[in-house]
Amino acid sequence: MSLRHGLLGxxxxxxxxxxxxxxxxxxxxxxxxxxxxxxxxxxxxxLSKAGMIEVDSHGPRGRKAYRITDAGRxxxxxxxxxxxxxxxxxxESVLRSFFFWLMDPDDLHEHLRRExxxxxxxxxxARGYAAAKDRGEYGTAPxxxxxxxxxxxxxxVYQSLADWAEWAQTVPPATPEEDADTPRPPTxx
Amino acid sequence: MSLRHGLLGxxxxxxxxxxxxxxxxxxxxxxxxxxxxxxxxxxxxxLSKAGMIEVDSHGPRGRKAYRITDAGRxxxxxxxxxxxxxxxxxxESVLRSFFFWLMDPDDLHEHLRRExxxxxxxxxxARGYAAAKDRGEYGTAPxxxxxxxxxxxxxxVYQSLADWAEWAQTVPPATPEEDADTPRPPTxx
DNA sequence: GAGCGCATGTAAAGGGTTACATGATTCT
DNA sequence: AGAATCATGTAACCCTTTACATGCGCTC
Numbered sequence: 411m412s413l414r415h416g417l418l419g420x421x422x423x424x425x426x427x428x429x430x431x432x433x434x435x436x437x438x439x440x441x442x443x444x445x446x447x448x449x450x451x452x453x454x455x456x457l458s459k460a461g462m463i464e465v466d467s468h469g470p471r472g473r474k475a476y477r478i479t480d481a482g483r484x485x486x487x488x489x490x491x492x493x494x495x496x497x498x499x500x501x502e503s504v505l506r507s508f509f510f511w512l513m514d515p516d517d518l519h520e521h522l523r524r525e526x527x528x529x530x531x532x533x534x535x536a537r538g539y540a541a542a543k544d545r546g547e548y549g550t551a552p553x554x555x556x557x558x559x560x561x562x563x564x565x566x567v568y569q570s571l572a573d574w575a576e577w578a579q580t581v582p583p584a585t586p587e588e589d590a591d592t593p594r595p596p597t598x599x
Numbered sequence: 600m601s602l603r604h605g606l607l608g609x610x611x612x613x614x615x616x617x618x619x620x621x622x623x624x625x626x627x628x629x630x631x632x633x634x635x636x637x638x639x640x641x642x643x644x645x646l647s648k649a650g651m652i653e654v655d656s657h658g659p660r661g662r663k664a665y666r667i668t669d670a671g672r673x674x675x676x677x678x679x680x681x682x683x684x685x686x687x688x689x690x691e692s693v694l695r696s697f698f699f700w701l702m703d704p705d706d707l708h709e710h711l712r713r714e715x716x717x718x719x720x721x722x723x724x725a726r727g728y729a730a731a732k733d734r735g736e737y738g739t740a741p742x743x744x745x746x747x748x749x750x751x752x753x754x755x756v757y758q759s760l761a762d763w764a765e766w767a768q769t770v771p772p773a774t775p776e777e778d779a780d781t782p783r784p785p786t787x788x
Numbered sequence: 789g790a791g792c793g794c795a796t797g798t799a800a801a802g803g804g805t806t807a808c809a810t811g812a813t814t815c816t
Numbered sequence: 817a818g819a820a821t822c823a824t825g826t827a828a829c830c831c832t833t834t835a836c837a838t839g840c841g842c843t844c
Contacts, residue, residue: 411802411803412694413804415698416694419697419698422701427823427824428823429822429823429824432823438697439694439697441686441687442688442689442690442693442694443689443690443691444689444804444805445804446805447823447825448804448805448806448824448826448827449804451824451825451826452825452826469823470812470813470814470823471812471813471822471823471824472812472822472823472824472825473822473823473824474824483701486698486701487701487702490695490699490701490706490710491703491706491710495692496691497692497717497721498629498630498631498633498689499631499690500631501632501688501752502601502684502685502687503684504631504752504756505601505605505628506679507749507752508605508608508627508628508745508749509604509611509675509679509745510679510744510748511742511744511745512672512675512679513680517679521679521680532686552700552773553700555699555700555773556697556699556700557697559696559770560693560696562763563693563696563760563763564693566759566762567688567690567756567760567763569759570755570759571755571756573755574751577751578748581744581747584744600830600831602831602832616795618794618795618796621795634832635833636795637796637798637799637832637833638833640796640797640798641798659794659795659841659842660794660796660839660840660841661794661795661796661797661839661840662794662795662796663795663796789844791842791843792841792842792844793840793841793842793843794840794841795838795840796838797836798835799834799836800833800834800835800836801832801833801835802831802833802834803830803831803833804829804830804832805828805830806827806829807828808826808827808828809824809825809826809827810824810826811823811824812821812822812823812824814819814820814821815818815819815820815821816817816818816819816820
C-alpha cells in the first residue's frame with residue numbers, strides 16, 4: 411500500500427490539505443498511481459491517528475491543512491530505503507495485446523493507431539513539462555529535481571509504448587495458412 | 600475489471616482449469632496483470648453462471664476444465680474492439696522517483712543500481728522468449744503471434760526503464776546551495 | 789509411506805472507485 | 817442572483833490479496 415507513503419512524500423514538501431493532495435495526485439502522480447479524494451481523506455485520518463501528520467492550519471470552507479511530523483518523515487524515508495519495491499507494471503494496453511489474435515485485422519489496426527497516438531501525446535506532454543523544468547520554470551528545489559527524474563521515466567516509457575504500437579502495425583496479420591498449431595479436421599482432398 | 604476478459608481470452612485458446620489459468624497468469628500475464636487463484640476461481644464461477652464458459656471435462660483430483668462458449672467469445676471480442684482502454688500504468692518504481700529527494704544520496708545510488716539490474720534482467724528474459732518464438736519454438740498459431748507482440752512491449756518498456764535507472768544515476772544529487780526555493784532562516788553573517 | 793505438486797475452494801481483510809451528500813466562498 | 821470552484825466527508829460496492837483449509841495422485 412503506497413498511497414500512505416505517497417501522501418507522506420507530498421506532505422514532506424510542505425503542508426497541504428486533502429483537496430490539494432487530491433489535485434496533485436490527479437495532475438502529477440495519477441498516471442502512475444491513481445488516488446481519488448475519498449481514499450485520500452480516509453488515509454489522512456489514519457495517518458493523523460498514527461501521529462505521522464498533524465493539522466497545521468484551518469482555512470476557509472472547513473479547509474484543513476496537514477503538516478508532516480518527524481515520525482512521518484522517518485516513515486517515508488524508511489519506506490524508500492528499506493521496503494522492497496513492487497515491480498508490477500499493471501497495463502491494460504499490454505494485457506490486451508495478448509488477445510490481439512481474436513480481433514478483426516482492421517479493428518486491430520485502428521486500435522493500434524489510436525494507442526500510438528495516445529502514447530505519443532502523453533510522451534510529448536511529459537517532454538513539455540521536462541523542458542519547462544529545464545528552463546528553470548519550476549525553480550531549483552530538490553523536489554523539482556526529483557520531479558524531473560520522474561518525468562524522464564514518463565517520457566521514456568510512453569515513448570517506448572508509442573514505438574511499440576507503431577511497430578505492431580507492421581506485424582502482418584495471422585493468415586489462415588499459418589495457423590498450423592490449431593488442430594483442424596483434415597480437408598478432404 | 601479486466602480479469603474477466605483475461606480469463607475469457609485465455610480460454611479462447613482452448614479449455615483449461617482454474618489451476619492452469621492461475622499458472623498462466625503467474626508466468627505470462629502476471630507482470631502486467633497479476634491474478635491469484637482465489638480470484639480466478641471466483642471469477643470462473645461467475646463466468647459460468649453468466650453462460651460465458653461451461654465445464655468441458657472433469658479430471659483427476661477434482662480437476663474441472665472450462666470451455667468458452669459463443670457468448671463468451673463474443674464478449675471478449677466486444678471488450679477488445681468497443682471498451683475504452685484504461686491507460687493507467689501503475690508503477691511503484693516511478694512513484695518512488697517523485698520522492699528521491701528525500702533519500703540519502705548513497706542509498707539512492709544503490710537503489711538505482713538495483714532497479715537498473717532488475718529491469719535489465721526482465722528485458723533480457725523477454726528477449727530470450729522472443730528469440731525462441733522467432734526461432735519457431737512455440738509454433739505459428741495466431742495466439743503465439745500475439746504473445747510475440749506482447750513480449751515486444753515487455754522488451755521495450757523494461758529496457759526503457761533500465762535505461763532510465765542508469766541515466767538517473769548520472770543526475771547529480773541536490774546540493775544544499777541549490778535548494779533556493781525552500782524557505783530557510785537567514786544565516787547570521 | 790513420505791513428500792511433493794496438483795487442484796479446488798472459503799473467509800477475512802485490505803485497497804480502491806463511484807455515487808451520494810453537503811455546504812462555504814468566490815467570481816461574474 | 818447564479819454558477820463555478822473549493823472543500824470535506826460517508827456509504828456501498830467492487831476488486832484484490834493473504835491466510836486458512838482440504839484432499840487426491842504421483843513419484844521416490
